[in-house]
Amino acid sequence: MCGILAVLGSHDYSPAKRARILELSRRLRHRGPDWSGLFVDEEAGCYLSHERLAIIDPTSGDQPLYNGSKNIVVAVNGEIYNHEALKKSMKEHHYHTHSDCEVIAHLYEDVGEEAVGMLDGMFSFVLVDLRDKSFIAARDPIGITPLYLGWGNDGAVYFASEMKALKDDCERFEIFPPGHIYSSKSGGLRRYFNPAWYSETVIPSTPYDPAVLRTAFEKAVMKRLMTDVPFGVLLSGGLDSSLVAAVASRQLAQTEAANVWGAQLHTFSVGLKGSPDLRAAKEVADYLKTKHHEFTFTVQDGLDAISDVIYHTETYDVTTIRASTPMFLMTRKIKALGVKMVLSGEGSDEIFGGYLYFHKAPSKEELHKETIRKIKALYLYDCLRANKSTSAWGLEARVPFLDKDFMSVAMAIDPAEKMVRKDKGRIEKWIMRRAFDTPENPYLPKHILYRQKEQFSDGVGYSWIDGLKAHAAHQVTDRMLKNAKHMYPYNTPNTKEAYFYRMEFEKHFPQESARMTVPGGPSIACSTAAAIAWDKAWADNLDPSGRAALGVHDSAYPDTITPAATQSGHENAISANGFSNNPMLSNILKPQGVY
């Protein structure tokens, strides 16, 4: 990943302003530790600043990048996987670097704003056309890369990879919506991403073909092995990351990267000592014969990192922070090994309805709509986590499940195939499992291919969540929680844990605009608000204090609710803020009492 910051339409081109832009851009340097570039053109009215992580063409690909005649300038955070195909399809251009991102400037020269729709990859960029002093900004379809948009008092428009770079200089700012383009010519945002599955009203009906799905996923992984630097795979031992590792490991031998970095795949997993993930990942790594690295952390390590994690991930969403922390810690160790890029398994649960609450989907239509809602919200949750937790240390995360083509295939399948059918032995994500169930040349052992995985923050060790709650209970008193709605009227935290995260967040990001970038609303175990209607027991108990829902946990979570939880009395699976309590998730299916 890289970090970009652009200021367009500023009237100030003094040395002080330049110094200020450099200072703001420095706040993104963790994303791009390898070099900085600043392009300033007073006539065109622009500052384009870039902090670079060099993955492709480390020696010469410093940004910003230009078209042949240098009258189009672009600062990009991302990877364009189809850059070679695009170059071939275009007329002849003079390329200054081997950077995959340079193609954007040339393509824009040829086709203008249409360029955005032609890119296959993850990206956020700001492009300035010096010929007519116009500019565009765009973000990839799903929002794998982050981007924020802000407005200064002087009429300038700001774009930045993370809000920390613009929060102090913009009067108001917000998240740049994924799949959108901002065009100075048309004076605003418009959605350019419009795949067949985007409309929730049309229910797809393509029959399920395991081989087609498998091939599409293999292609998605293969594309992401494009790199000039060492890389690896984040392996939690769950289905999704195991499939990524299995495919990457199998394909590695055929890539150019293998000649340079060796044909043995590096895999990484993190957890408290003896955690379920470490065990599961080890099993998969042994099977795939990867070069496996285990990182352990202590609860104290995690607690000490919370403030940093919130600063980097820029959210106060409880589940995101819980899951980001181990990822953030692991990333530092991965980077210390000299690895700059990892593949990761985000997105599968959204596409295939992998969350356990999907067991309760009343119909295939409802299931399909929920998957679409989940995918559309990824940029607020798992994409945000995966990108910012890794970028905090200059590591790039690539997510093959969110490949544009793969999603088109997966979301065209008749959603009846995604329904959990215990009677037919179909557990969640069955069609993905089935696609890689090739007994003659198995990708994974059967029991791994068909096992149910714990959610990330559980898998790292049960005492992690307990530790977080206990820590929060020390920091937040009952009285504080009682006044929470006056203190934080927007997205009021209703657990001590949520309150604690919110305090840390407000310390780093006190702006009203900042707190508005974080989602809220009711949720059950990671569901969208709409899916709460799936179960009357959920819908009837949307009391923010959630006490009535406690019954759900007790049976779902056989051990005990942590001391912090019982004391506070604010533990609930259903909360007003999308703050679900993960401990129940892993087991929600097992105890029949839930139903």
Place this chain on the structure above:
Amino acid sequence: MCGILAVLGSYDKSAARRARILECSRRLRHRGPDWSGLWVGDGGGCYLAHERLAIIDPASGDQPLFNETKEIVVAVNGEIYNHELLKAEMQKHNYHTQSDCEVIAHLYEEIGEAVVNKLDGMFSFVLYDTRDQSFIAARDPIGITPLYLGWGLDGSVWFASEMKALKDDCERFEEFPPGHIYSSKQGGLRRYYNPPWFTDIIPSEPYDPLTLRHAFEKAVIKRMMTDVPFGVLLSGGLDSSLVAAVASRHLANNKDSDKWGNKLHSFCVGLKGSPDLRAAKEVADYLGTHHHEFYFTVQEGLDALSDVIYHIETYDVTTIRASTPMFLMSRKIKALGVKMVISGEGSDEIFGGYLYFHKAPNKEELHRETCRKIKALHLYDCLRANKSTSAWGVEARVPFLDKDFIDLAMSIDPAEKMVQLKEGRIEKYILRKAFDDKDDPFLPQHILFRQKEQFSDGVGYSWIDGLKDHAASHVTDLMMANAVHVYPHNTPGTKEAYYYRMLFEKHFPQQSARFTVPGGPSVACSTAAAIAWDKAWSNNLDPSGRAASGVHVAAYTEESPVEVTDINGSVEESPKKKPKLVDGNALEVSALA
């Protein structure tokens, strides 16, 4: 390098205090990007925080480190080159890690505070003994690694690798002197480093080229101890070329060469077409290193100034000029995955390599000046080399400042170091001669005997011009006129100095901070005492230095790079066109005197 922060005797043991220490320690994270460790003892009254750069034992050497019983805990920034030897000498201990630094805890267990004298390397550490709640802090003999010392209002004592970590929480702070130990038992600082050259005696050992050569070779080899990729900073001057030549020759024999290949990586930085780039390329070609050239533009350098000053924590003009290219280069080196570099600092001080040494009136004066220069290294070149690289998590090792090598080089009769043009002896002659091996040459003759430009010149002449122009556009004459009132301490004497000072004060507004930076008169990097060497210098200590500019003319075909300056400023009025050093001719200076 790593970053350490220790707070001892803290009255406040709250969770907020812990959070605050983590926040302060985070400011050192550039030094140690690989992992953080925080140890809290004495019921919360004692904090040892560590940000780690993993060079030895990356997998398990996280800090702080402990002795066997875990009663002694230590946070270290540095490398202990003789750790294996020390382990072999001691009684049997069980080691928790393979870290070279762990030996400090075990050795302290055996011999107490005497541990500091036994260590061969560069280090700053804070060690806490839970058995009697005592602690010590120490810094290596020369101050290759940085360390600061501060006092909190609550009675706590703070130690930190860089002052940015303690400046906001200490009522007063200062630089921790090199070669010293702070002992809580004793209640203060004392100097532990006391080599022969610290006395007034003028040494008299005869010069033996081979002995000097072997001592330097040993110093370089010691520094090739690493578990991660490394390289050499190569400017093409004598010192860095010798480092590269020796390292390259020994790499094939080194146990690490299997891991990293036997081709040495060398790195050079400059404006496009700069003298250094050319000179370094020539050396790299001769040695067959895997050479990397990095270019920067004046604008990139200017844009980095604020960062550079934040990182190196000084407003000293020559240090900032030379740090900026090094800072930019370090970022690129790190981007290549290299974590450690060997660098040539210290040679000019030990051998009297600066051009003003040509004017040394006698061997006694020359020797004393070299001693003064070495003792001041921690304020200048050590500070620059360490902090410019640590800014990006790269570790710089400096073989010329090897304890044994210094002892040897400083025991040689200083008459040998005197420049004797008639005998064809230019500066640093004895070092050159030591590596003049006709049968198996380390370097080609013309490189071995060529004079090098100062670092900030070598990166390209327009660099210094660009700095001056930039400063002139930010600092008005009126501002200069009031400089003495705005900055009564170490008043900047030039617009360039004033500009750096403004940036420094923005990052470090504390009175204690500005006192950590040296001042006083200087001619072309000399100490204040050496100004007496030439009447023309001492008579013209006017900070504008105009009257002294004549001194240089003979040394250079055009104008002088050797500016007489107040240490906080250089000659603003010196002609724009940049000087060109005539090979081997600095000695013609005599005409001037």
